[in-house]
Amino acid sequence: MRQFLTVVVFTLLTIGFFAGYSNFGIPQIEPAPPPKEEKLDLGSMTMDGFIALGERLFNGKGTCTLCHNALGRAPELATVGEVAAGRLKDPRYEGEAGTVEEYLTESLIDPSAFVVIGFGKKGTNDTESPMPNVASGGIGMSVAEVAAVVAYLQDSSGAEVTVEIPQDIGAQEDDGEEDESEPREAIGDPKELMALFTCDACHMIGGEGGEVGPDLTQIGASRDRDYLRRAILDPNADIAEGFEEDMMPEDMGEAMYVAELEILLDYLAGLK
Amino acid sequence: MRIPKLLQAVLVLAGVYFGFIVVFDVILDAVIPSSLLVMYMFFVTAGVFMVFTYDEEGTRELVAPIKALVEDPSKRVWRNIVFVIVPLAAGAGTYVQMQPSFEAPLELRTIHPAPPSTAKIYGKRVNLLKLENPFRKLEKEDPEQFRELVEEGAAVYIENCQYCHGDKLDGNGPYAAGLNPTPLNFQDVGTIAQLQESYLFWRIATGGPGLPKEAAPWISSMPVWQNFLKEDEIWKTILFLYDYTGHSPRSWGHE
Amino acid sequence: MNGPRPILKTGLALTILGLGLAVVALVLTGFGQFSAFAAEHAGAAGEAAAAGLYGPAPKLTAADYPAIAGVNGRIVVWIVAQLHLWFAAFVLAVPIFVFIIEVIGMRTRDKRYDDMAYEFIKVSITAYSLTAVLGGFLVFALILFYPHLFTYLSTIFSESMFYYALLFFAESAALYIYYYGWHWLQGGFKKWVHLTLGLVLNAVGTTLMLLANAWLTFMMSPAGVDAAGVFGGDAWAAIHNFLWNPINIHRFVANIAYGGSIVGAYAAFKFLTATGRQERAHYDWMGYNANFIAICALLPLPFAGYYLAAEIYAYSQQMGITLMGGIFAWLFIIQAVLIGTLFLSANYYLWCGMGRSDGAKRYTKYIKYIAIVLVGAFLVWFTPHTLVLTNEELKALGGPHHKILGPLGIMPAKNTAVNVMIIFTAISFMFYRRANKIATVPWVKAGNAIQVALYTAGIANIVFLGIYHGYFTNTVYKVAASIPQVLTTLVVIAGSITLDSFIYRGSKEVGSLQWGRIPERAQYALFLLAVAFTWLMGLMGYIRSGIRQHWHVVDIMRDASPDAFTPTLGYAANVVSVAAIIFMAMVIFVFWIAQVSSNKTLPAGYWKE
Amino acid sequence: MDTKGYVRPFAAALVVFVAAFLLLDTLIMNMQGLSLIFDK
Known part of the structure; x- marks a missing residue:
């Protein structure tokens, strides 16, 4: 019995020493708590936070400021909250929206429902908008993100914010993390590429497109590949006569893959 | 005369203890941390105990004086003295331990906290696991241009970093003495030589405030360099750090 | 008479052995086919199988x-x-x-080995039923506290779980016949x-472990599922995930060392309570x-662990850095203390x-030098990378980096130290073997002289590799240099044993070995070995599971429970300690019960005469 | 010291073993170490 007790005491002492050393012999570092998932944030988000998210999307992922800026490629949105109410009554309006909020949402995913005069695609007599559907393609906003942008637009134009934060959490995939971690697949068709990067918003090809940048219909006849490459990667290096500086985004080179750039150059150089 | 075993053991332990202190604190001028010394001595004691007790005679000789002290009637005076001193010494030790001191509490910083898998740098979300120095490949492909980039990195370093990290990259710049924690010594084999370039990029770009919670207290005064430097400047500086110290970044590829 | 019979016997025996091996081979390779077949079958049964049968996590x-x-569900499941x-x-x-012992007994015809083997298996038979009881308890705890996780895992591993249950029957059958037939199947x-039967028992047992390992490594390195956790239907892919084999190797070796240490504790306990000289x-x-078994298995264990860690790095660098560099860095200091304890007590x-x-x-007279080197190497191994410094010391050092101790805190120093420790343990063992012999060649x-030269050259090489490649070359070589270090250690040990066997060929014995002439302190060293091993396994189990952080299945199924946080080391150590105490109590019960069966009481006047 | 019986064999063996180990090191480090077992 004595032996038995000694063994028990010895065992307890040993375990006690190990536990004591782990508790007091080494520093206790509190590991970071599990990161909160983005989707959970939406549920507890305040309206201010939601509007801020919209602003981030408007300036970032949405690429809206590419055209909606002081240079006048697209209508200014500073007063869109007030203007929108009038649009609904405009006889040219073809959409189905009944409220300002619905109108703004519609204008993001179906831009051609109402085209402000002077901002339509060339040759469509302002019936078709050069703006892409933000929920699809390269931008790919989720329903919740579109709602956030609408909330931001209402807020920034001084209108009453009527948007409600979507509580259906599943609708929001994430806030853009996925785009970067999972690169899109390379595109082989130059026309699709032009559509993805919305080149036709500014450039005209075959009579379709904007007039902000030079007409590309026969660009291959007057410019070689090297010039075109420079024009895409560093747009302000040479400015064609009659056009302004700083109109074309400078990050085209980063946005497209090298292979895509070559495909695009082949295509453009072949336009004679 | 043969020294009794118990005394031998005590002498060995005392010798090792003061040996550590003399070698580290006096000869090498690099204090041995007391927390470490305590653990060192614990295991040295265990080792000494093992050597002195693996056979019966040794054990008997070792414990004989202790046994005698407790049991031998002729040692009564000594016994009484020891039995008074031991509790007193224990009490004194406890008192000293518990006494409030002016010493600031121990703070431990994890010097290499685990990086997050992604981090937001320059407004972009970057994947730190896959991030690579865009200029590193030039080391092989275009040594001349690589040298130029290192030079440019050196210029950035001299302009921004050397005030704290030192012109020898040894963490001993003009301002280093005023900082706690002190600036990192890049010459040390335990710092950048153990890390990947993406890790350095993350630490430089997000600075002290970018440290994760487990590295608390993040009293580090390292600035958030993404607010002051361009992305390629940071990468060039990293090239310079490795080039000057002669270390190479940790990588899992082969040469 | 002597002619054909032995051949017949050997032939039969070989046939049986071959059959046994075939069973092992079939069991091991068969899963692929089985599951592929099952998957096809499922595909044929319902067209929508691939698309609709399995949902996302x-x-x-x-x-x-x-x-x-x-x-607290987590603590219950954990313990x-x-x-x-x-x-x-x-x-x-x-x-x-x-x-193995039975084979040795058969070869040497020394009955002591057979008796010892029987006694070992007697101890394990109670432990076997406790394993099953605890396994059932674990399933209940999982279903109760983590129902969704259990459901998800069981949709993926339904087949292997079924085979697991079947194999458990086979295991029981083999074990019971093996144990109860021991005295019957003699000669x-x-x-x-x-x-x-012993071989079949081991084959089934190992297969059981491999299956259970697959479930846990799936949680660490999921395979056979897409990013959303939808199972593709290929059970073999899910089983054969990235970390499966590294864990298998590590666990297999560690189990042997662990089993040896527990049986050692059993022997120590019996030794302490023994009454007669013969029993002692x-x-x-x-x-x-x-x-001896525990130490032999302990020596390669650091390398198996190193391989596992390298594979974790290869699977996910983030997991690797969490393992070695982040919050868990201090855990390896605790681990160093425990492994040091193991080496010291074994020596x-x-x-x-x-x-x-x-x-x-x-x-x-050489022991004290071995002790000095062992303790010295251990101190190197145990020196942390990040030192705990008081402000005073921080000021005196001029920063958190220590110019002497800093370089000792990183991997090359520790690899060198552990190899030196292993070599010196081998020297201890060589002295032990030589103790009773006098060479006559x-x-x-x-x-x-050659023996000494071998050790000198080996140690010099290990230290050279550690210093040169550890501090003066590129990082990739730092890691790679551990391989020649390990090989040097193995060469030195193998070479020394071979050389010794030649030197002591035809040697004389000093006298007969006095079994039982060992101080009781030594038995406590055996206990220490068992307790330290148990506790260490608990701690390493915590980190293996802990590097998943807040994921049930890494990157696929998130742990959203309030207990998803990673506990501090002190918290984990406390849970492990409580579990270790419960385990030790149960083990003592097992030891006691193994002894009860041999106790006989003859009450006078109780039975009708 | 017993030169003939001890020191000579020691020296000879030491030279042989050191050379053998260095050869082993060179071989393995040139095989690029890790790829021996870690690469799939």
Whole structure:
């Protein structure tokens, strides 16, 4: 019995020493708590936070400021909250929206429902908008993100914010993390590429497109590949006569893959 | 005369203890941390105990004086003295331990906290696991241009970093003495030589405030360099750090 | 008479052995086919199988984790899983070396080995039922506290779980026949049958472990599912995930070392409570053999662990850095303390054991040098990368970096230290083997000189590799240099054993070994070995599971329970300590019960005459 | 010291072993170490 007790005491002492050393012999570092998932944030988000998210999307992922800026490629949105109410009554309006909020949402995913005069695609007599559907393609906003942008637009134009934060959490995939971690697949068709990067918003090809940048219909006849490459990667290096500086985004080179750039150059150089 | 075993053991332990202190604190001028010394001595004691007790005679000789002290009637005076001193010494030790001191509490910083898998740098979300120095490949492909980039990195370093990290990259710049924690010594084999370039990029770009919670207290005064430097400047500086110290970044590829 | 019979016997035995091996091979390779077949079958049964049968991993919220009577589900599952694992490791390992000991007994015709093997298996049979009970308890705990996780895993592993249950029957059958038939299946052909049963038992047991390993490694490195966790239907792919084999190797080796240490504790306990001289001698001998097994398996363990860590790095660098560099860095300091304890107590046991021989005096004078090197190497191994410094020290050093201790805190120094420790343990062991022998070959002196040269060159090479590649070359070589270091260690140990066997060919014995002539302190060294091993396994189980952080299945199924946080090391150590105490209590119960069966009471006047 | 019986064999063996180990090191480090077992 004595032996038995000694063994028990010895065992307890040993375990006690190990536990004591782990508790007091080494520093206790509190590991970071599990990161909160983005989707959970939406549920507890305040309206201010939601509007801020919209602003981030408007300036970032949405690429809206590419055209909606002081240079006048697209209508200014500073007063869109007030203007929108009038649009609904405009006889040219073809959409189905009944409220300002619905109108703004519609204008993001179906831009051609109402085209402000002077901002339509060339040759469509302002019936078709050069703006892409933000929920699809390269931008790919989720329903919740579109709602956030609408909330931001209402807020920034001084209108009453009527948007409600979507509580259906599943609708929001994430806030853009996925785009970067999972690169899109390379595109082989130059026309699709032009559509993805919305080149036709500014450039005209075959009579379709904007007039902000030079007409590309026969660009291959007057410019070689090297010039075109420079024009895409560093747009302000040479400015064609009659056009302004700083109109074309400078990050085209980063946005497209090298292979895509070559495909695009082949295509453009072949336009004679 | 043969020294009794118990005394031998005590002498060995005392010798090792003061040996550590003399070698580290006096000869090498690099204090041995007391927390470490305590653990060192614990295991040295265990080792000494093992050597002195693996056979019966040794054990008997070792414990004989202790046994005698407790049991031998002729040692009564000594016994009484020891039995008074031991509790007193224990009490004194406890008192000293518990006494409030002016010493600031121990703070431990994890010097290499685990990086997050992604981090937001320059407004972009970057994947730190896959991030690579865009200029590193030039080391092989275009040594001349690589040298130029290192030079440019050196210029950035001299302009921004050397005030704290030192012109020898040894963490001993003009301002280093005023900082706690002190600036990192890049010459040390335990710092950048153990890390990947993406890790350095993350630490430089997000600075002290970018440290994760487990590295608390993040009293580090390292600035958030993404607010002051361009992305390629940071990468060039990293090239310079490795080039000057002669270390190479940790990588899992082969040469 | 003598002619065809032995051949027939051997042939039959070989056939049985072959059959046994075939079973193993079939079991091991068959899963691929089985599951592929099952998958096809499922595909044929329902067209929508591929598309609709398996859903994505559920996204859980805190409400999905039932709170039951205020019990912390995580701690319950943690402790029960740990207890199950300890017993399983023990139960799995014992048949492995029982089998080996039985073979040794058969070869040497020394009945002591057979008796010892029988006693080992007797200890493990109670442990076996406890393993099963705890396994059942674990399943209940999982279903109760983590119902969705269990459901998800069981949709993927439904087949293997079914085979697991079936194999458990096979395991029980083999074990019971092996144990209860021990005295019946003795001698000649019957012994071969018994041995074959032992082989089948081990094959089934190992397969069981491999299956269970697949479930846990799936949670760490999921395979066979897409990013959303939708299972593709290929069970083999899910089983054969990235970390499966590294864990298999690590666990297999560790189980043997662990089983040896627990049996060593059993022998130590019996030694301490033994009354007669003969009994003491028997349990001393048993303890020595158990310790020998434990140490032999312990020596390659650091390398298996290193391989596992490297594979974790290769699978996910983030997981790797979490493992080695982040919050868990301090855990490896605790681990160093424990492994140091293992090495020191194993060596101490060997030194004490030299008292059994009268010739040991010739070698005892070297022990203190071995001790100095062991402790020195251990101090290097244990020096942390990040030092805990008081402000005073921080100021004196001029920063958190210590110019002497800093370089000792990183991997090359530790690799060097651990190899040196292993070599010196081998030297301890060599002295022990030599203690009772006197060499008679004429070239003894030259042989010893060569022996010393081998150790000198080996240690010099290890230190050279550690210093040169560890501090003066590129990082990739730092890691790579550990491989020649390990090889050097293995070459030195193997070379030294070979050389010694030549030197001591035809040697004289000093006197007969005095089994039982060992101090009681040495038995406590065996206990220490068992306790430290148990606790260490618990701690490493925590980190293996902890590097998943807040994921049930990494990157696929998130842990949304309130307990998803990673606990501090102190918290984990406390849970492990509680579990270890419960385990030790149960082990003592197992030891006691193994002893009860041999107690007989004859009450006078109770039975009708 | 017993030169003939001890020191000579020691020296000879040491030279042989050191050379053998260095050869082993060179071989393995040139095989690029890790790829021996870690690469799939």
